[in-house]
Amino acid sequence: MKDILVLRELEQIKAISHPYRVDVFECFEGDQPQSAKQIADKLGEPHAKVNYHIKSLVKVGILELVDERVKSGIIEKYYLPAAKMLVIDKNFMQNLDDDVMQSLNQAILSIFEKISEDFYRAAENPKEYKKFILHHNEIYMTPEEMKELIEKVDNYIAELIRDKKGDKGDKSLHPYNLALIGTPKVTPKKRG
Template sequence: MKDILVMRDLEQIKAISHPYRVEVFGAFEGDQPQSAKQIAEKLGEPHAKVNYHIKSLLKVGILELVDEKVKSGIIEKYYLPAATKLVIDKSFMQNVDDDVLQSINQASISIFEKISADFYKSAEKSNNGLPKFLDYHNDYYLTTEESKELIGKINDLVKDYLTDKKDKTREDTRTFSIAVIGITKMSKNKQQRG
């Protein structure tokens, strides 16, 4: 499994723009192959529904078929994500038409909805005193270059800090989701582009 899959194809972006596919993609943890049945059990969803979305992600190369096992005369297929992180190719963004922009926006919304759902689930549970945090900074004025620089620094810091934190066997650990969101605010008086 690669660290990053650079998406250069509109079909890949459209495939991951479906909110449920973001959830299916996120259900794979680490480098342990999983079947559609295992993912369906983890998500509490029907096998057929999960299998359909896995096939859609497989078709565009976001998931990979890594193993097949015969169990009770049935072939069970095992999958892994092609990479732990998906990014859109910068050159692809230069010739953006309405169809591409709509797909990118939907993918962003789908990812945000997944993050929001995880946050609300966590907020509703006591979690035995485990930390939950949401840090919010607003109304800063940045150039496009400054925003790219900030995103790069945050990504480098998070990646560097989390490098050795994938080991589930370390003592006294819990699973955390870490999300960093930066948005361009739109005001009635001034349309901003970012």
């Protein structure tokens, strides 16, 4: 399994933009292959539904079939993500027609919903989960400065990932979801 898979095709972005597929992707932990049945049990969903979404992710190369095992005369297929992390190619972001924009917006909403769910679960258990929140309101910058900030944070995170690569047994390490969101402030239009 690679560390990062760069999504360069619209079909890949459309596939992962479905919120349920984000849930399926996140069911994989470490390097342990999982079957559709195992993921269905984790999500509390019907096997057929999970299997459909797994096939969609396999078709675009986000998940890979890694093993087939016969259990009670039935072939059970086992999958792994192609990479631990998915990243949208920066060059892809320059060709934004309506179809691409809609897919990107859906992918962003799916990710935001997942981060929100994790945040609220952690907020409900403040003693068990330590949260780090930084919020700045109305920071004035150009789109180029915002892009530069995102790139600097992204490079720093890439450094952290490289440095921690071999530390899987380190008990002081905890997984965190990190989101840096820069949204333009849009003032609602007054009704005339």
